[in-house]
Amino acid sequence: MYDIIGDIHGNADSLKVLLHKLGYDNTAGYYRHPERKAIFTGDFINRGKKVRQTLKTVRRMVDNKSAYAVMGNHEYNIICYHTKSFGKGYLKKHTSANRSLFYYTTKAFRNHPAEFKEYLEWMKNLPLFQEFENFRVVHACWDKQLVKFVKRNLPGNRMTEAFLHNSAREGTIENKVIEVLLTGIEIPAGRLTSVVNSQGNPVERVRIKWWMKPDGQLLGNVALGDYKITPDRPIKRREKSMFLPYSEGKRPVFIGHYCLREEPGLQSPNLCCVDYCCYRKGKLVAYRLHGETRLKSKNIVSV
Numbered sequence: 001m002y003d004i005i006g007d008i009h010g011n012a013d014s015l016k017v018l019l020h021k022l023g024y025d026n027t028a029g030y031y032r033h034p035e036r037k038a039i040f041t042g043d044f045i046n047r048g049k050k051v052r053q054t055l056k057t058v059r060r061m062v063d064n065k066s067a068y069a070v071m072g073n074h075e076y077n078i079i080c081y082h083t084k085s086f087g088k089g090y091l092k093k094h095t096s097a098n099r100s101l102f103y104y105t106t107k108a109f110r111n112h113p114a115e116f117k118e119y120l121e122w123m124k125n126l127p128l129f130q131e132f133e134n135f136r137v138v139h140a141c142w143d144k145q146l147v148k149f150v151k152r153n154l155p156g157n158r159m160t161e162a163f164l165h166n167s168a169r170e171g172t173i174e175n176k177v178i179e180v181l182l183t184g185i186e187i188p189a190g191r192l193t194s195v196v197n198s199q200g201n202p203v204e205r206v207r208i209k210w211w212m213k214p215d216g217q218l219l220g221n222v223a224l225g226d227y228k229i230t231p232d233r234p235i236k237r238r239e240k241s242m243f244l245p246y247s248e249g250k251r252p253v254f255i256g257h258y259c260l261r262e263e264p265g266l267q268s269p270n271l272c273c274v275d276y277c278c279y280r281k282g283k284l285v286a287y288r289l290h291g292e293t294r295l296k297s298k299n300i301v302s303v
Helices: 012-021 051-063 073-081 096-101 103-108 113-124 144-153 161-167 173-183
Strands: 002-005 037-040 067-069 129-131 136-138 186-188 194-196 205-207 228-230 253-255 271-273 283-289 300-302
Touching (some): 012 051, 012 283, 051 113
Parallel strands (some): 136 253
Antiparallel strands (some): 129 136, 186 205
16 A cells, blocks of 8 residues: 655655654654555655755655655756766756756755765666556656656666766657656647746746547646636647547556646546645645555545
């Protein structure tokens, strides 16, 4: 039995409250449950002020086999930010925007450089997804073709050094793996459509419910997140191929990443997002899986 826990983003206090609520105790020096294991969907760092404490809690659980974890896009990005390219500079540029993104993580380890280096290596070793007999966990999107590529080429679904460097180059299959599995799929808004996100900022691309069948749908119906779309428009023919319909007959898949603002719930009978923007005064969410193949809203727990 498993508890799939969403994106923490440095909110260590909320994580500890949730773990206690789920019945995990810390008497052994790490959180554990007598009958269950936790599975984390990634994005442990950035945003919140207690990144170091969050990583310590999660890593101790993983190292002591009371939890599993997958890589999130924030872990991938900070790895690239601190990895020198084979040419000049780093795999992710040291721009002011990126320095701002990593501010809380950098601050948390300012006086602990050796420890931060260890955590970077630990994050590099996180799998890009986890697949169990009855369910799957990935940070943003399940693409069976890209999953096959990872299984064939990456032992344990973990990045190699060559994969990491290739993934930072646009147009490579490695880059597509990271873009899709860790950040999902987005559709351009289009010249005649105005899109504003939940912060009131105009955006050019819309995150989509990649698991849906797009036929006959409007952009607003497939948008994943709190967008204002005016005027709404039909999904274009060329955009339909971007979707990855996930039929209800497939084993359940759990995702994070999307910072949903509504009340926690299911996206379909076999798909559940457990990221509800805890760093923006939202909720830290877990799904308590008991082996069911059709998910139940009553098994969602939040703090």
